[in-house]
Amino acid sequence: MKILHRSILKELTFVFILTLAFLNLILMMEKLLKLSRFLSGVGASIMDMIKLIFYLQPQLLLLTIPMALLLSILLTYGRLNLDNELVILRVSGMDFKGISKPVFILGTVCFLLNSAVSLYIGPKSSIWLKNEIKSVITARLPMAIEEGTFNTLFKDIVIMIREKPSQDTFRGIFIYDGRNKNEPKVLTAKDGRIYMSEGLNTSLYLREGSIHIAKEQSTTELFFERYNMTLRLESDLPSKKNTELSPFELLKEIKERPQHDLSLELELHRRLSLPLLCIILTFLGPPLSLMAGKAGRLGGLSLGLGVFTIYYVLLIYGENLVKAGKISHYVGAWAPTIIMGLLGLYLFRRASNR
Secondary structure, eight states, rough: HHHHHHHHHHHHHHHHHHHHHHHHHHHHHHHHHHHHHHHGGGGHHHHHHHHHHHHHHHHHHHHHHHHHHHHHHHHHHHHHHHHTHHHHHHHHOOHHHHHHHHHHHHHHHHOOOOOOOIIIIIHHHHHHHHHHHHHHHHHHHHHHHHSSSSOOTTTTTTEEEEEETTEEEEEEEEEEEOSSSSOOOOEEEEEEEEEEOOOOOOOEEEEEEEEEEEEEEEEEEEEEEEEEEEOOOOSSSSOOOGGOOOOOHHHHHHHHHEEEEEEOHHHHHHHEEEEEEEEHHHHHHHHHHTTGGGGGHHHHHHHHHHHHHHHHHHHHHHHHHHTTTTHHHHHHHHHHHHHHHHHHHHHHHHTTTT
C-alpha cells in the first residue's frame, strides 16, 4: 500500500507543480502587462521587473493553489481511470478512501501553504511590491524626463523642459495640464524640482511662473512665486490597500470603519475561505475524476475548469449582492464554499459506497 500511495503521490505532486506554474504564468500575464505599462515610461530595468514579478506571486498563489490542486487530481486520477488502474485497485480490496489517501496528503499541504500565503505572506508581499514600485519610481522617474522633448509620462499632462542642471531639478519649464477637460491649463515656470510625496504620488515643485486657464471663450492668467503640482502616471497601480492588511489589521479596521463599508469583511472572509477550499477539493476531486469517464486528461481538464468557473462566478455574484445590500456578507462570502463542500461530501460518499 505504501508503495502504491507513494507512486500516486509522486505523480500527483509532479502534475500539481506543472499545473501551478502554468496557471501562475497565465494569470501573471495580465498583471505583468499592467506593470510594464506603468513602469516602462520611467525606464525600469529587467532586474526591477524580476523583483516585481517575484512579489506578485503570493497574490496569484492564493487563487492558483486550489485550481492547481483540483486539476492535478483530475488529471492524475483521470489517467488512472483511463488505464483501468482504479478498477484494479478496488478489485484488489482497496476502498475509495485508501485510493484517495495521496489526495488527502497533498490537500493538507496545500491548505497549510495557502493559509500561510493568505494570512501572512500575501499581505507582506503586497507591502514589498508597493515599496519596490516606489523605489523604482523614485530612482528612475527623474531620469525619464528629458530636456528638449515632450514628456507624456503623466496622465493628461505634457511636460517640456529647457535645461536639466541635476537629475531632479529643471529650468525653463512648460506644462500643458488637460486633466480638467473644461478648463485646460498651460503653466510656465523659471525652474522646478520633482520628488515623491505622500504614498506613491509624484509632485512637481515650481518657482516663479504663470498659469493660463482657458474656459469657453475667456482665459485667465495667474502668476505665482511657488506652486506645487500632484502628478499621476499614465497607468494606475496594480495593488490595493486591503491586500496589504493582515487578518488582525483587517479586524481592527472593520471595527473602526462604518458598517456600510463591507469591502474589508469580504476581504477577510476571502482570506479564510480560499485555504479551506483546498480541504474541500480533496473530497470533490477523486469522484469528479471518475465522472470524467474515459475522456482522460482532456476530460479532467475541462471538468476542472468548469467547476472553478462556476465557483468564481458564484463568488463574484455573491460579493456583488453583498455590496448592493441584498444579502449578508456572511452568505455572500461563504455560500460558494459551502455549496462546494456539500457537493464534495455527497459525491465522495456516493463513490465510496459503490
